[in-house]
Amino acid sequence: MFEALFQTFEDPEGGVALTARLAAFREELRRRNLTGFVVPRADQQQNEYVPPSDERLAWLTGFTGSAGMAVVLRDRAALFVDGRYTLQAGKQVDPAAWAITPLVDPPPERWLEIHLTMGDRLGFDPWLHTTAAVERLSAACAKAGAELVAVDANPVDAVWTERPAPPVGPVSSHGPEFSGESEAAKLARIRSELERLKLDAVVLSDSHAVAWTFNIRGSDVAHTPLPLSYAIVPKDGRPCLFIDGRKLSNSIRDQLEYYAEVDGPEALTARLADFAASGAAIGLDSATAADALSRIVTEAGGKPVRGNDPVARLKAVKNDTEIAGARAAHQRDGVALARFLAFIDREAPSGALTEIDAVEALETFRRETGALRDVSFPTIAGAGPNGAIVHYRVSRKSNRRIRPGDLLLIDSGGQYQDGTTDVTRTIAIGTPTAEMRDRFTRVLRGHIAIARAVFPEGTSGAQIDTLARQFLWQAGIDFEHGTGHGVGSYLSVHEGPARISKLGTTPLKRGMILSNEPGYYKAGDYGIRIENLELVTAAEIAGAEKPMNGFETLTLAPIDRRLIDPAAMTDDEIRWLDAYHVRVCDTLRGTLDDATRSWLEAATAPLRA
Numbered sequence: 001m002f003e004a005l006f007q008t009f010e011d012p013e014g015g016v017a018l019t020a021r022l023a024a025f026r027e028e029l030r031r032r033n034l035t036g037f038v039v040p041r042a043d044q045q046q047n048e049y050v051p052p053s054d055e056r057l058a059w060l061t062g063f064t065g066s067a068g069m070a071v072v073l074r075d076r077a078a079l080f081v082d083g084r085y086t087l088q089a090g091k092q093v094d095p096a097a098w099a100i101t102p103l104v105d106p107p108p109e110r111w112l113e114i115h116l117t118m119g120d121r122l123g124f125d126p127w128l129h130t131t132a133a134v135e136r137l138s139a140a141c142a143k144a145g146a147e148l149v150a151v152d153a154n155p156v157d158a159v160w161t162e163r164p165a166p167p168v169g170p171v172s173s174h175g176p177e178f179s180g181e182s183e184a185a186k187l188a189r190i191r192s193e194l195e196r197l198k199l200d201a202v203v204l205s206d207s208h209a210v211a212w213t214f215n216i217r218g219s220d221v222a223h224t225p226l227p228l229s230y231a232i233v234p235k236d237g238r239p240c241l242f243i244d245g246r247k248l249s250n251s252i253r254d255q256l257e258y259y260a261e262v263d264g265p266e267a268l269t270a271r272l273a274d275f276a277a278s279g280a281a282i283g284l285d286s287a288t289a290a291d292a293l294s295r296i297v298t299e300a301g302g303k304p305v306r307g308n309d310p311v312a313r314l315k316a317v318k319n320d321t322e323i324a325g326a327r328a329a330h331q332r333d334g335v336a337l338a339r340f341l342a343f344i345d346r347e348a349p350s351g352a353l354t355e356i357d358a359v360e361a362l363e364t365f366r367r368e369t370g371a372l373r374d375v376s377f378p379t380i381a382g383a384g385p386n387g388a389i390v391h392y393r394v395s396r397k398s399n400r401r402i403r404p405g406d407l408l409l410i411d412s413g414g415q416y417q418d419g420t421t422d423v424t425r426t427i428a429i430g431t432p433t434a435e436m437r438d439r440f441t442r443v444l445r446g447h448i449a450i451a452r453a454v455f456p457e458g459t460s461g462a463q464i465d466t467l468a469r470q471f472l473w474q475a476g477i478d479f480e481h482g483t484g485h486g487v488g489s490y491l492s493v494h495e496g497p498a499r500i501s502k503l504g505t506t507p508l509k510r511g512m513i514l515s516n517e518p519g520y521y522k523a524g525d526y527g528i529r530i531e532n533l534e535l536v537t538a539a540e541i542a543g544a545e546k547p548m549n550g551f552e553t554l555t556l557a558p559i560d561r562r563l564i565d566p567a568a569m570t571d572d573e574i575r576w577l578d579a580y581h582v583r584v585c586d587t588l589r590g591t592l593d594d595a596t597r598s599w600l601e602a603a604t605a606p607l608r609a
Contacts, residue, residue, distance in 0.1 A: 005367060006223070006375045009356050011395045018062050019097050024159045025060060025072060035120035035146070036073035037155060038108075038137065041066065042128045045207055045228070046288045048494055049221040052164040056156040059163075062092045065391075069108055070098070071122075073115060080108045083480065084391045109140035116144035125154045126292040131284075131306060134291040150295075168246040169219030171227045173255055178418055178490065179215045180321025183259045186213050186314070187239065193310035194235045194283070201275050202283035202310065203293055204231040208491050209285075209311035214241065214256060217490060223377050224492050225415060230268050231260065232275060242268045269296055276302025285309035287496070312497050315488070317511040322419075322489040323535065326513060326554055329419025330533070334556030334588050336365040336414070337423065341558060342599040348402045348429050355381040355394040355402065358410060366414045376413030376420050376493035383408050387426070387527030390481055390519075404430035407526040407563075413493050422493050422515055423555045424531035428562045439520045440528050440563035442471040446518040447530045448573050450483065450500065450551070451580075454539045457547040461504025461514070468500070468518040477520060484515040487533055510549060512536045530559060556584045558603040566607050578606050 029037055039061075043054035048066060058064045060072075065085035071078050080103040081089045089100045101111060116122060122141055124134065134148070141148040157163060176182065190213065194202060204210050210229045211217055218227025229243040239260040248256070256262050263271070276282055276297040284293055286306045297304040318326065340362045347353050358381045366372045382392040383402040387409035394400075402408055406429045413422035426440065446468035453464050461484065468483040482501030485494050497506040500514055508514070517531035532555035539550035558581060566574060581604035589597050 005363065007359060007363060007378050009359075009394060009396050009399065011397045018060070019094055021060055021159065022072065022077065022097055025156065026074065028155045028158050029072070029074075029123070032123070032151070032155060033121065034123040034149065034151075034155070036071060036116070037123040038129075039070040039072065039156060040128050040133075041068045043228075044127045044290050045205055045230075046130065047207065047221060047224075047226070047228075048492065049224055051167045051221050051228070053166045056154070056160070059160055060156060061098060062094070063089050064092065065089065068103065071108060071112065073120075076115060078108070078111055080111070087389065107136070109136050112137070112140040112146075113143045116141060116146040118145035120144065120146035121149050122146055123149045123151050123155065126150045126295060127290045128154070129291050130286065130289060131291045131294045131304075132286060150291075166244070167220040167228065168244055169227070170249065171216050171218045171243070171247045171252050172225075173252060174211070174215045174217045174417075174490065176215075176321070178321065178325060180319040181215075183213065183215055186215075187233065187259065189314055190233050190310060191235055193314070194233070197283060197305075197307070197310065198281065199235065199283040199305060200280035201232055201234040203272065203285070203289060204233060204309070204311060205285050205289040205293060206287075206309055206312070208488065208495070209309055209315065210241065210243075211491060212315045213239075213311060214259065216252065216256070218247065220247075223374055223415065225373065225490060226492075230265065232272060234275065240271050242271075272296050273300035276300035279303065281305050283307060283310070285312075308497060313506075315491075316486055316495060316498055317509050318489055318513060318535075319511065323511065325418030325489065326533075326535070327419075329414070329416040329421055330554045330556055331587060332369050332371055332416065333366065333414050333421040333423070334584065335591050336362070336369055337425075337557040338588050338592060338600050339365045339596050341425065341427070341603070342596045344408065344427055344429075345599065345603075348408065348427075349404055351401060351403055353402045354399050355383050355386065356396075356399045358383075358402065358408065359394060359412075362410065362412055369416075371416050371418075372414050373417060373490075374415040376415045376422055380409065380411040380424075382410075382527055383429075384526060385524045388521040388523050388525060389527070390521060402429055406430070407432065407436060407528065409527045409529055411529060411531065415490060415493075417490055420487055420490055420493050421555070422487060422531065422533060423557055424517055424519075424529045425557060425560065426528045426530065426563065427560055432563055436526065436528075437563055437565045438475075438568070439477075439522075440530075440560075441565045441568045442475060442477075443518050443520050443528050443530055444559065444564060444577075445471045445569060445573055446483075447516055447532070448576050450516045450518075451532065451534065451553055452550075452572075452576055454541065454548055454550045455508070457549060458507045459549070460507055461498060461500035462502055465500050465502055465504065468516070472518070472520060479519045479521065481519070483518055484534070487513045487515060489513075508536050508549065510536050510538055513554065516551070516553075528563075531555075532557075553580065556587055558584060558600065561603065561605070561607060564607060569607075574607050581605075
């Protein structure tokens, strides 16, 4: 029906078809005198999206989720996944070969303590685990009397004969009209952080941090414009940037060499050792720095200092240019969303559309803006019971027809050069039930509570997360994901360190962009989520005794009024919703065709006529 550019719907190979790979892998372990091996779903930098050349877990097991780990022993193998992926893993892997086990409670280390025996040798690739993860594995081995062995070459690669080559996507400049700050200014701020932290240098192991620092973007992984790369920024002297030279045009190389020495990734080990040789204190990001980096620093005589990447906090606070870009991107995205929502209302009630049709239509409307660079993640389009699967991804096999009586949950986003978007809407196809309206209204009231929140400077996401859940809790229900995550500026749609979550301890700063996405999921029946992106701004309160902050809603898309029970809402909540809808309509109507404009005016009418 529509041609989709950035998403596919093919079912990956899996199940018993991959059992031969497991047998070949075990033979390789025997050849290396290893009792077992740990295979994480990770690349060297712990990226959310990894290039095909690093999809070792998917190749070996068939499991394609974004979070997981496998342990292969001589007589047993386990795949560890979190609760989001239990159903998916059960469909993708061979249950005769793999035990599917929780990733968090109990953790894989507990499984290792039980199944390892005295004298076993458990291998791991130190480039694919953080030091904290290695310490947990080491402790588990010690309890079992086993040895944890770092390998020089990954044994998966030895049997993965058709492994794709590493990506060499071209690097582009993210100029001042989008970045709003020069490389020199950013490097000066990073060096100020090094002074404060008493570090001699910092390794930027997160490619997002490298991209932000040097105002570049790339195309090495899906959905995030990353140039896979490393950098070392010293307190004094020129930084060193490590990136495959095949990604660099002459002009990009010239831009980078103005601020840094540029070398290939193979030079990282020697240069890091040189920095460390004088006993330097070198900062390593606890979240993304491979254990191999810590080993290099230590063996060269330096002092590895684990902590939070200082760039992450700087990058999370958007400057005026990035904020203006985010507003422009959301207005552009809002036009595509209005066209899509009108299309769904027009076509879906007939039963003619499928989930894939919805995904392709929305991507097409975004593409027709002329500015879409990619989707910011694979669109979640779950109709009926598929909407209750929080991270559902439609495939040819799972594709469901959208039927009258369904709720359609669609969670999507776009990557534009001036901003990244992420929005979820739940749409009633036909007449919703009373229970659906009750649950939707409770989710909406929590969403509005976050959007209207006013909080002192220094407040963390954990302190306001409860606002989103209060009305669900009153009915004895909840949702199992966080309420919100940070969002990058033409970078990752899931950006740290700030989040609205029970675990969100980072203070929310003015200029941060976060999602606001409470939900409710009834397994086997339907799912509900309402998501807007929010900008942290100053809140002006007469007589306030301390600086106060609030949110500006960036997303521009109607919220389905047919799913709302006005009698369950307060007057203030209704005023917020009506004002939001007036802003959506006033902002978008001038750029829409007549039919879509008429639909939008009806969709944003006052809740109480």
